Amino acid sequence: MRLYAIGDIHGHLDLLKAAHERIFRDGGRDAPIAHVGDLIDRGPDSRGVVDHLMRGQRAGRPWIVTRGNHDRFLPAFLRDADWIDPGLSSGQHWVDHPGLGAAATLQSYGIDPDQPRPALLAEARRAVPASHADFLAALPLWHLHPLALVVHAGIRPGVDLQRQVEDDLVWIRGPFLESGADFGPLVVHGHTALEAPRLYSNRLNLDGGAAYGRPLTAVVIEPGAVHLLTNEGRVPLEAARG
Template identity: 40%
Template sequence: MGVHFLKAAGPEDIRVYAIGDVHGRLDLLRRLHDTIRQEIERDRPADWRIVHLGDYVDRGPDSAGVLDFLINAIASDERHIALAGNHDLGFLEFLAKPDPTGLFANFGGRETAASYGVVIAGRDRSGFVEAHGDLCRAVPREHATFLATRPPSVTLGDFFFCHAGIRPGVPLERQDLQDLVWIRKEFLDWPHLHPKVVVHGHTPHHEPQVMPNRVNLDTLAYQSGILTALVIDAGEKRLISTSGES
């Protein structure tokens, strides 16, 4: 037996906001947090959580600013939760080893480097090695520590939150990190219910996808200018978003 989205409910007396892939769009993240703050002040729920589904860096213009924002948010209130995304881990991998064939080097890392004032020019290995040294010096230690300590998932009520998805048939507590931040086809094509409804990002779509067994909140914020969140309040579920020019 699994949980269907229509019957799923959040934890009692806790309103949950889950936010999709940010990818350097600090402007959108600030606006969405402002909307959430206004809702919380207006409705005064007994308690709340804001879950960020990973991919804070790459592609968009202000990855460094996004990390500052999240670090400060969590420091001010631990009800802010930030999960690991594959791009976040790819950034850490580049800081450890300047691989010109890796995720960071080929899928938006140049924009991340630029947000720290570092220019990556060309695609030859020597250029990446030189930029790597500059980037290692430019990235604050707290940013690297933050990325290295992100949990891969969290469960709240009938919902399981992670970046990419889960391996169908594997118990939630035994999911592999690589699947949680990278999986696509096997998870997206699975037609049956899961033990909990999986709320994820990672796979961009022109609009949020609400399926019986999963909810995809990656609305390609860095390009579309739309950042989306799922709101779960007991048995009520709704979507909110904020938008702006890229």
């Protein structure tokens, strides 16, 4: 039994396709692949990423895609131009926040981001396929596999999985990252960017910082072992402390 997993993509279609190819070389083209969310924002081709994953699922690929915090922004904006994600400590709107990457996402759909919000909304509603918005809005918040619990940001310690709230699943950091609790299954997540993926005793952080010019992480998870997939093959990941 094995599960392949990919970290935060952030609009990098070329990196996503390359990560898929590394997985295909290791496990074949029908390998089960979990994606931990944050498909869009910051990178140059959010539209291409969404389209690629949608086409793969339609073709019957066993691809799991969970919802990241960034995946909420575009469909929410299309529904309500004034919506501000409660998880943002800055209280800024998606299109106004300099670090969220809205402009890159909008440009990938051929939209000029530098226009008043009413005009921006009208153009976005014309340019973004409804199927893309619906896909992002309907992504599951977690996926439980025999080898791992796949979720974007993490889980709140001490709370049953069925009672976890969305804001925690896509935004949580401190209480989850600092916990040494045994969560049962290995929690495979992203959201908190590191210089490289890191395995801990109770979790595996796959966000290696592709949004910031670093590689997009792909791993294979097997009973008792996790390996990073590189162009040269497998590299074992050893559990770190803390």
